[in-house]
Amino acid sequence: MKKIVYALFWLVLPAGCIQKFQPMLSSAPTGYLVVEGIINGSGGSASVTLSRTTTLSDTSIVFEEGAMVQVEGNDNSVHIFTSQGNGIYGIADLSLSSAGQYRLRIKTADGDEYLSDFSPMITTPAIDSVSWQLTAGGLQVYANTHDPQHSVKYYKWDFLETWEYHSPYVKQLLYDTTYLPGSGAPILNVGQIPTDTTVYTCWQSAPSTNILLASTTALSSDVVYDFPLTLIPQSSVKLTTDYSILVRQYGLTEDAFNFLQIMKSNTQETGSIFSPQPSQLQGNVHSLTHPAETVVGYVGFCSVQSQRVFIHNSQLPLLWSSYVSPCTEDSIYVLDPNNRYYPQNQISGAISEGLVPTTLINLNLFLAAPASCVDCTLTGTNQKPSFWQ
Numbered sequence: 001m002k003k004i005v006y007a008l009f010w011l012v013l014p015a016g017c018i019q020k021f022q023p024m025l026s027s028a029p030t031g032y033l034v035v036e037g038i039i040n041g042s043g044g045s046a047s048v049t050l051s052r053t054t055t056l057s058d059t060s061i062v063f064e065e066g067a068m069v070q071v072e073g074n075d076n077s078v079h080i081f082t083s084q085g086n087g088i089y090g091i092a093d094l095s096l097s098s099a100g101q102y103r104l105r106i107k108t109a110d111g112d113e114y115l116s117d118f119s120p121m122i123t124t125p126a127i128d129s130v131s132w133q134l135t136a137g138g139l140q141v142y143a144n145t146h147d148p149q150h151s152v153k154y155y156k157w158d159f160l161e162t163w164e165y166h167s168p169y170v171k172q173l174l175y176d177t178t179y180l181p182g183s184g185a186p187i188l189n190v191g192q193i194p195t196d197t198t199v200y201t202c203w204q205s206a207p208s209t210n211i212l213l214a215s216t217t218a219l220s221s222d223v224v225y226d227f228p229l230t231l232i233p234q235s236s237v238k239l240t241t242d243y244s245i246l247v248r249q250y251g252l253t254e255d256a257f258n259f260l261q262i263m264k265s266n267t268q269e270t271g272s273i274f275s276p277q278p279s280q281l282q283g284n285v286h287s288l289t290h291p292a293e294t295v296v297g298y299v300g301f302c303s304v305q306s307q308r309v310f311i312h313n314s315q316l317p318l319l320w321s322s323y324v325s326p327c328t329e330d331s332i333y334v335l336d337p338n339n340r341y342y343p344q345n346q347i348s349g350a351i352s353e354g355l356v357p358t359t360l361i362n363l364n365l366f367l368a369a370p371a372s373c374v375d376c377t378l379t380g381t382n383q384k385p386s387f388w389q
Helices: 002-016 254-268 346-352
Strands: 033-040 046-052 068-073 078-085 088-091 101-107 113-116 119-122 127-135 138-146 154-166 174-179 186-189 201-207 212-215 223-232 242-251 285-287 295-302 304-312 330-333 355-362 365-370
Touching: 033 101, 033 113, 033 285, 046 078, 101 295, 127 223, 127 242, 127 304, 138 242, 154 223, 154 254, 212 223, 212 254, 223 242, 242 295, 254 295, 285 295, 330 346, 330 355, 346 355
Parallel strands: 033 295, 119 295
Antiparallel strands: 033 046, 046 088, 068 078, 068 101, 078 088, 101 113, 101 119, 113 285, 127 138, 138 223, 154 201, 154 212, 154 242, 174 186, 242 304, 330 365, 355 365
16 A cells, blocks of 8 residues: 555656746747738739738737739739738739739838749639538548649649528517616516517638648649548537538649748647747748848739539438537526515626526516527628528
């Protein structure tokens, strides 16, 4: 027994000696210009985002406003972008020649000027299909493509997800604004409103956040088959009703691919002792005003291919989705056991806690839930998207 106690003592002791270690590191300079954009030159809208680097502890985004932005071609063509707010500069219709070379010129409100290297206009192959499959981890969405011209060997994808969802509870009751004489407490006006369906069905959208890249240079043919885009867990609310994903595909140059690959390694593949070490990012945007200044970003030009697919809950196996709402209802009593109104009754408490009345049990009891569990517009929009099926 003494040996067991002695062994347990030495097992527990290290846990009590763990202390948080805060390394004394000098912060890297901040305020570098960040240029984000693989620019769509196939005749549609195109945009680029400008911002500034901040410290690791600063979670805010410092957008670069008031800049002059334009695309220049080696044929002396100039395409002027306009500010759209939040550091986004865009143009409604940008048609670039597949035989041309193009660059981006930026002049900030402070008068500093930046210029990217000339890059070719890449013709992106069409997306063959966007498919999905049920796996042990959830619903996996894939992209498939090939290049019959054998000219594009580097690819990037991003996507925008949209899903329909319903409020866990329906609003059928309304708090009365009148008061009983001498009580000072509101009463519940029952059965005075029909079921409010305007806050029951909503839609929410979210863009992709990971850098999705693929190359066919090591393959015998220029085919990308079942490239994994996103995995939706069974427990996700996205699959409870209807789900849609708009996939966009970009053809890249080798330099653009290498830049994004390093960025992916630096941002998505770090955090363990086996992760690759962060690498220096060398983009193709340079400062003309201060040649030694660091600029973060890579500007490329290509046509953009897109494809949208819908996944309906009816297409999934029965009870496949395991989403469980975190919402619960509380029981709210109107009267005390002696049939008298409380001076400060539970209705006042429910109102102060932001609970919304949902279901009438009887004249003395009703159920209420948090507003976000009754009104879906608090987490999304009840305006049906124009593309919704």
